[in-house]
Amino acid sequence: MTAHSNNPLQDINGTIVLAGAGKMGGAMLTGWLARGLDTRQVVVIDPAPSPEIGALARKGVRLNPSPQDVEAVEALVIAVKPQSFREAGAALKPFSASSTLVVSIMAGTTMALLEQVCGGSVVRAMPNTPASIGRGITVAVAAKKVSAAQRATADALLAAIGSVEWVEDENLMDAVTAVSGSGPAYVFLLAEELARAGVEAGLPEALATKLARETVAGSGELLHRSDLASATLRQNVTSPGGTTAAALEVLTGKDGLQQLMIRAVTAATRRSKELAK
Known part of the structure; x- marks a missing residue:
């Protein structure tokens, strides 16, 4: 590419x-x-x-x-x-x-x-x-x-x-659609669910929504401006044994984000192929 x-x-x-x-x-x-x-x-x-x-x-x-x-x-x-x-x-x-x-x-x-x-x-x-x-x-x-x-x-x-x-x-276009075409919806869902989790943890809804929204937007801008790999930026936030590490242990676990994202992108790719028929 x-x-x-x-x-x-x-x-x-x-x-x-x-x-x-x-x-x-x-x-x-x-x-x-x-x-x-x-x-x-x-x-x-x-x-x-x-x-x-x-x-x-x-x-x-x-x-x-x-x-x-x-x-x-x-x-x-x-x-x-x-x-x-x-x-x-x-x-x-x-x-x-x-x-x-x-x-x-x-x-x-x-x-x-x-x-x-x-x-x-x-x-x-x-x-x-x-x-x-x-x-x-x-x-x-x-x-x-x-x-x-x-x-x-x-x-x-x-x-x-x-x-x-x-x-x-041209066969790559179905996977492209699944990753970047549909991708913004995945990011917006992350902001939605991060806010919801904040409310569950005791934050007022308006504050949780603002924190989630600004965090996702700011992190995206940092990713845009930085030359560092996304994995490196993630590691830079993560202190061993700290709060971020505790959360990432859940997100990267057996049924965590990696498997979930693979299943989501696979489903979107399959649907894109079906639409082309």
Whole structure:
């Protein structure tokens, strides 16, 4: 797995068509415009655009034009719900020529299906919800016909919401979905349950919630800024025979977090495979 440098969005000359401007699509659009993509280069296809998208339309983003009014489509970015894709795909096909870059961020939607429905040169990507604050992690895989220049364009579009990693094997995307796509929910659950345990230990609920939330958020930021391995950071908090060691003995025990996390990620990977059928 290798990270690629960002290709500046200013290098994109054609039109970017964004299908679906919900939370993730909207976050991508915000990132593109913040990084200097001209509003007039962006077309948004969304049957129920949010007020925020409406405001951007007044600033130059084109909203729901007919395909024949859109010229030089460089990339079609598909951010609709996977279950809506077969229906929406027919309406999107006219925006895509055989040489158009098609970037999908839909979970469980294979490159083969994307090529069948939309044509084009397909990149399949899986971002996660921290994208909404520009701190996402996206994993992408490109079909064989995607050129180096198209891959660089896809990288630039995805890098607007956080870091990007590329893999060569599409089969890895199910495990990617299970680890980073679904991963934020696991972290939020940790904050939830840490707060609940604090209440059980006698803390007032508001204080327990604040302590858990700030501890998870602060630890995540420390992990982000530090060059040290997560295991080293954990060891740095743990004095032999101390309170942390007593807690970790439970968390790392026979039915502890390691086995639980393996089972959780396995279940999510299996479900991702099922959704792709």
